[in-house]
Amino acid sequence: MVNVSMSVNGKSVTGEVEERTLLVQFLRENLRLTGTHIGCDTSQCGACVVHVDGVSVKSCTMLAVQANSTEVTTIEGLAANGDLHPMQQAFKDNHGLQCGFCTPGMVMSAIDIVNRNGNDLDETTVRKELEGNICRCTGYHNIVKSIQAGAKSMGG
Amino acid sequence: MYNFSFEKVKSVEEAVTAIQKAEDGKFVAGGQTMLPTMKHRLAGPSNIIDLSGVESLTEIKAHNECVTIGAMVTHRSVASSPEVLRDIPALAKLAGNIGDPAVRNRGTIGGSIANNDPAADYPAAIIGLGATVNTNKREISGDDFFTGMFETALEEDELITSISFPVANVAAYMKFENPASRYAIVGVFLVKLSDNVRVGVTGATACVHRGRRLEDALNKNFSPAAIDPVELSVEEMNSDIHASAEYRAHLVKVMTKRAVEACN
Ligand SMILES: Cc1cc2nc3c(=O)[nH]c(=O)nc-3n(C[C@H](O)[C@H](O)[C@H](O)COP(=O)(O)OP(=O)(O)OC[C@H]3O[C@@H](n4cnc5c(N)ncnc54)[C@H](O)[C@@H]3O)c2cc1C
Ligand code: FES
Ligand code: FES
Numbered sequence: 001m002v003n004v005s006m007s008v009n010g011k012s013v014t015g016e017v018e019e020r021t022l023l024v025q026f027l028r029e030n031l032r033l034t035g036t037h038i039g040c041d042t043s044q045c046g047a048c049v050v051h052v053d054g055v056s057v058k059s060c061t062m063l064a065v066q067a068n069s070t071e072v073t074t075i076e077g078l079a080a081n082g083d084l085h086p087m088q089q090a091f092k093d094n095h096g097l098q099c100g101f102c103t104p105g106m107v108m109s110a111i112d113i114v115n116r117n118g119n120d121l122d123e124t125t126v127r128k129e130l131e132g133n134i135c136r137c138t139g140y141h142n143i144v145k146s147i148q149a150g151a152k153s154m155g156g
Numbered sequence: 157m158y159n160f161s162f163e164k165v166k167s168v169e170e171a172v173t174a175i176q177k178a179e180d181g182k183f184v185a186g187g188q189t190m191l192p193t194m195k196h197r198l199a200g201p202s203n204i205i206d207l208s209g210v211e212s213l214t215e216i217k218a219h220n221e222c223v224t225i226g227a228m229v230t231h232r233s234v235a236s237s238p239e240v241l242r243d244i245p246a247l248a249k250l251a252g253n254i255g256d257p258a259v260r261n262r263g264t265i266g267g268s269i270a271n272n273d274p275a276a277d278y279p280a281a282i283i284g285l286g287a288t289v290n291t292n293k294r295e296i297s298g299d300d301f302f303t304g305m306f307e308t309a310l311e312e313d314e315l316i317t318s319i320s321f322p323v324a325n326v327a328a329y330m331k332f333e334n335p336a337s338r339y340a341i342v343g344v345f346l347v348k349l350s351d352n353v354r355v356g357v358t359g360a361t362a363c364v365h366r367g368r369r370l371e372d373a374l375n376k377n378f379s380p381a382a383i384d385p386v387e388l389s390v391e392e393m394n395s396d397i398h399a400s401a402e403y404r405a406h407l408v409k410v411m412t413k414r415a416v417e418a419c420n
Contacts, residue, residue, distance in 0.1 A: 002162060019162040019204070020194075043192050044336070046258065055232075055261045061191050062262065065162050066184075066206060112257060131338065132256025 004068050008033070009077030017064050023057075024048045026064035027074060035075040035104045039134070046133030049105040049112075050074045056112035058132070075104035078111075087111050087150035096146030098137035109133050110147040111154075119155030121148050157191075158200040164209050168292050168315060171205055175313050178203035183315065185228055185267035188259050213266070213317060218243055221323045224290075227266025227316040231255070234265060244285070246327040246345070250277050253331065255338050266316040269301070272308050272363065274394065275339040277331065279364035283356030284329075284345030287321045305362040324349070328418035330411040332359075334398055341399050342407040346374075346415035353378065355412065360404045361392050370412050378420070380413035 005014040008031060015030045027033045027050070039047030041060050048060040051073040078085035084092065087110050097103040113121065113129045126144045135143060161178075165171045175181040182201035184190050185208070193199045207213060213228035218239040225234060234240055235252035254260055254268075254277050268278045269289065281287070282298040289296040292315045301309050310316070324347050331343040340359035344367070347354045353374040355367035373382045388408055393401035 018159055020157045020159045022191075041195070043188065043259070046256070049258055056258045057261055058258045061188060063162070063187070063191070065164075066187065066208065068164075109257065116257075129257055132258050 002065050004064050006067050006069060007071045009073060015064075019063070019065060021064045022060055023050070023052075023062045023064050023067050023072070024059035026067075027059060027072070033074050033076050037101055037104055039101065039105075044132075044134065045102070046105040046109055047102050049108040049133070051108060051112065054115070056109050073108075075107060078107070085111075086153040087114070087147070090150030090153060091143075091146040094146040094149055095142045096138070097143075102133060102135040102137075106130075106133050106135065106143055106147075110150060113147065114151045114154050119151045121151045123148070157194045158197065160201055161203045162206065163203065164206040166209050166211075168210060168212065168317060171207060171210065171315055172292055172313055174203070174205045175315075178205070181205055183207055183270075185264040185270075186230065186262035187267075188255070188263040189267060189271045189273070207266075207315075215318075216240065222320050223247075223323065224318050224320045225265055226318045228264050229266075231260035231263050231265070231268075232257070235260065243323040243325075244321055244327065246324070246329050246347075247281050247285070247321060250281055250329040250331075250345070253277070253333075253338065265319060269319070270308060270310060270316055272302050272306055273339070274305050274362055274364070275334070275341070275343075275359045276364075277329070277340055277343055277358065280340070280343045280345035280356040280358035281321070281329065282319065283364055283366055284327070284347045284354050285321050285324055285356075286347075286354060287319050289316060290318045290320060291316055299366070302364050307363070326419050328415040330414040330418070332407050332411055342404055342411055344408065344411040344415050346412065346419060348378065348419050355415075357408055359394070360408050361394060367408070367412065370408075374412075374416065378416065380416050383409050383413050383416070 037047040039045035043061045050059045126147050179202040181203040213226040215226045217224045231251045231254045240248045287298040289301045326348040329345045331340045343358040345356040355370045357367045358364045388405045390401050390405045393404040395401040
């Protein structure tokens with residue numbers, strides 16, 4: 001067993017875990033932050049995407065001990081004072097979800113896309129950047145629209 | 157996944173000592189291959205030695221017609237490095253098309269070449285550019301580094317520290333990618349030097365290789381048409397659910413032609 005400590009959504013957290021514990025297990029099982037989903041557990045689907053030190057990471061493909069001393073942001077950490085993050089709001093406004101299973105990972109990846117590519121995103125860029133996120137329901141059209149709209153509103 | 161002991165090291169020396177002491181130790185870089193392999197119980201190391209705290213492995217340096225990239229540099233950092241974009245743009249483009257953004261944020265160049273997946277992208281660039289792999293023990297010529305499917309010249313306690321790439325402005329990487337994983341069904345890294353051409357081919361055979369017949373044809377006539385008469389051995393090609401051996405042989409020629417066009 002090892003002790004881990006990190007900041008999750010701005011709060012310091014600690015825990016004792018087995019070395020093989022994945023970051024996603026630590027978030028869901030130890031911290032009860034179940035917004036981060038496990039879709040495939042084989043690094044393909046992106047349902048588990050969170051930010052570690054500001055960049056998107058598949059939390060099923062990182063050990064909790066590898067996240068020691070980092071700053072982690074999950075979907076639960078986006079809304080401020082009860083207001084949805086602009087990207088969450090854009091998914092809501094544009095019907096960017098159906099069952100919602102892929103949505104936390106989509107939103108976390110979307111914010112990473114904006115952080116790297118700016119607020120004015122064309123459709124091709126969004127589709128290429130979404131290669132690591134799989135959705136079984138929407139057919140992606142409204143996800144792409146949501147991300148383009150969310151990117152704009154994140155710019156203010 | 158079987159459990160293991162975990163140690164995060166701060167220097168190359170500490171890493172090497174740790175692996176020598178371990179019963180069945182493994183380095184972990186980005187973990188983007190290691191962790192999926194351990195989940196499938198295809199690997200069950202007793203000790204994991206995490207290299208992410210070794211700062212000397214994360215540098216990119218341009219010097220003497222060469223760009224040296226530290227083993228722990230992520231795909232994302234190679235894709236956006238001003239030095240790589242200026243001196244070997246084809247390499248930056250290759251890195252930017254590995255997997256997806258989250259994989260590129262964690263996966264490293266050292267991990268990719270140590271793993272030597274037959275469908276990985278970087279090995280084609282090492283061969284095509286004639287790069288040198290630097291380890292804690294020696295310098296290994298790229299041509300001697302990849303020895304077979306998932307096999308390299310590395311010894312058990314040998315650590316890749318960096319890779320040195322000669323500057324190449326006229327070069328192109330063309331990949332016919334698997335639409336699900338983005339791994340190369342076939343990838344061709346072509347470099348046009350002042351006096352000759354080098355071609356690195358990945359995805360097609362059990363291990364990355366130099367496309368000597370393609371090179372010979374292009375050395376005589378650097379044009380896409382020169383590729384048409386080249387005969388490639390279908391028996392050596394991989395055949396799987398993604399593509400038959402015949403199809404791969406065909407793709408090697410198509411990707412080479414596209415790379416020539418991109419260099420002309
Ligand atoms: C969904 C997905 C899609 C992918 N798509 C592609 C793709 O399109 N093209 C492609 O090329 N790859 C692809 N990959 C693989 C990816 O590029 C990995 O990052 C890479 O193969 C391994 O790098 P790593 O840093 O994650 O290494 P790790 O997984 O940490 O390590 C891999 C191996 O290398 C050894 N190792 C690591 N660093 C060193 C070192 N410095 N010295 C000696 N040994 C070392 C480890 O012990 C281990 O055996 C994909 C991976 C995923 C999960
Ligand atoms: S659960 Fe992590 S990528 Fe699918
Ligand atoms: S909304 Fe159901 S998986 Fe994407």
